[in-house]
Amino acid sequence: MAASKIIAACLMLASQTYSVPPAVLVGIYKAEGGKIGQEVSNTNGTHDLGPMQINTIWLPDLAERWGVSKSTAHKWVRDDACTNVGVAAWILKGHIDETQSLSQAIAHYHSRTPKHGTRYKKKVISILQENGLVKTSR
Numbered sequence: 001m002a003a004s005k006i007i008a009a010c011l012m013l014a015s016q017t018y019s020v021p022p023a024v025l026v027g028i029y030k031a032e033g034g035k036i037g038q039e040v041s042n043t044n045g046t047h048d049l050g051p052m053q054i055n056t057i058w059l060p061d062l063a064e065r066w067g068v069s070k071s072t073a074h075k076w077v078r079d080d081a082c083t084n085v086g087v088a089a090w091i092l093k094g095h096i097d098e099t100q101s102l103s104q105a106i107a108h109y110h111s112r113t114p115k116h117g118t119r120y121k122k123k124v125i126s127i128l129q130e131n132g133l134v135k136t137s138r
Contacts, residue, residue, distance in 0.1 A: 003036055003081070007051055010082040014089035020096065023133035025089060027124040028052060028109060030131070036081050049078040052088035062087065 011029065015022035032053040034040070040048045047056045054077050063073040076083045095105035106124050107117030128134040
């Protein structure tokens with residue numbers, strides 16, 4: 001099965017599991033541009049993993065939740081599409097619950113620093129609009 005079909009199935013499952021809009025997960029996926037097995041270094045010493053570019057800062061919490069080592073959590077998040085997308089949906093849901101704002105949650109998915117988060121949110125919204133996933137207001 002092609003990776004895109006696997007990702008699509010994982011996106012739908014994750015959106016249902018965590019009650020987050022599937023279109024937003026698609027927008028984040030397209031904004032991140034990651035791939036299964038990918039690991040990208042950041043300037044702050046962390047890495048972004050897999051299709052949804054999950055930051056390694058989440059690994060200690062995930063390892064504890066899953067009852068596995070950090071290296072096992074790292075491998076799962078990097079190499080398993082559905083685990084990666086599920087973690088992304090879990091992170092987004094946590095931000096939604098915290099901020100009570102889907103818009104702010106999208107920004108926080110990338111960064112809590114306002115200038116970085118706002119730029120990212122605009123990018124995701126633009127992707128949603130370009131792909132007909134949200135209507136533009138007139």
